[in-house]
Amino acid sequence: QVLENVPEGSVVLSVVATDRDVGVNGEISYQFSQAVSQSESVFIIDPASGEIKLTKPLDFEAAEHHELSVQATDGGGLSAICKVLVEVVDVNDNAPELVVSSFSSPLPENTLPGTVVALFTVRDGDAGAPCALEDQLLFSLRTAYKNYYELVTVSMLDREEMAQYILTVTVADAGSPPLTTTQTFTVDISDVNDNAPAFNQTSYTMYVRENNVPTALVGAVSATDADVGPNAKVTYS
Incomplete structure (x- = not known):
C-alpha cells in the first residue's frame, strides 16, 4: 500500500x-x-x-x-x-466542489415558504461531503436527490425589514484534516405593494380666514409609504 x-x-x-x-x-x-x-x-x-x-x-x-x-x-x-x-x-487532497444549477434572485417579498431559491450539486473526488448553511431563520437546505441540494425559503419574507440576504453555504468533507468549500448566494428581495400609505398624523386642524380667494392655501397633509418605487408613490384626492 x-x-x-x-x-x-x-x-x-x-x-x-x-x-x-x-x-x-x-x-x-x-x-x-x-x-x-x-x-x-x-x-x-x-x-x-x-x-x-x-x-x-x-x-x-x-x-x-x-x-x-x-x-x-x-x-x-x-x-x-x-x-x-x-x-x-487515498489522501484527502480534493476539496469538495459545489456546482450551482439554478439560482433565483431577486425574490418577491410575498414568496411562499418552501420556494426553491437555488439548486446545486456537491462533488468530492475523495469522499462524501455534507453541506451546511450559516444560521438563517428564513432559509434552509434540504436534500433533493443524492448529491443535489436545494436552498429554500422557510417563512415569509419582508423587504421592509430586510432587502437583501447574503447566504453562505459551506461544504466540508470527512477527511483529516477536512477540506471545505464555500459558496455565497446574494438574495435580493423585490418589493410588493403590501403597505398602505400612512399620514404623518391622525388628524389635522386648519384655520382659514373668511373671504379668501378661491385656490388659497388652507394647509397641507403628508403621507408616506413603506414600499419602494412606483408602489411608494402617493397621490391625494
Whole structure:
C-alpha cells in the first residue's frame, strides 16, 4: 500500500529473486516483463537491485491500484515472473466542489415558504461531503436527490425589514484534516405593494380666514409609504 501523496522517486518496494547457480548464471537482472502499460509508466525498476520507484506521484482518483509484472532473468537466459499489486491509499487532497444549477434572485417579498431559491450539486473526488448553511431563520437546505441540494425559503419574507440576504453555504468533507468549500448566494428581495400609505398624523386642524380667494392655501397633509418605487408613490384626492 502506498499513499497517493508519496513524492516522485520514492521506493515503493523491492523485489528479490534468488538463483542457485553461480557465476554469470547466478547473476539476476530485473525488468517489467510486458510492454509498458499505463500502470508501469508510473514506476521504474532498478535492473540490479529490484527496487521499484515512482516516476510521478500517484493519484487515487485516477487509479486505485496498479498491477505490475516483474521478470527476473539470470545470466543464462532463464527467467521467472511475479505479479506486484500496488494499492493506492487515498489522501484527502480534493476539496469538495459545489456546482450551482439554478439560482433565483431577486425574490418577491410575498414568496411562499418552501420556494426553491437555488439548486446545486456537491462533488468530492475523495469522499462524501455534507453541506451546511450559516444560521438563517428564513432559509434552509434540504436534500433533493443524492448529491443535489436545494436552498429554500422557510417563512415569509419582508423587504421592509430586510432587502437583501447574503447566504453562505459551506461544504466540508470527512477527511483529516477536512477540506471545505464555500459558496455565497446574494438574495435580493423585490418589493410588493403590501403597505398602505400612512399620514404623518391622525388628524389635522386648519384655520382659514373668511373671504379668501378661491385656490388659497388652507394647509397641507403628508403621507408616506413603506414600499419602494412606483408602489411608494402617493397621490391625494
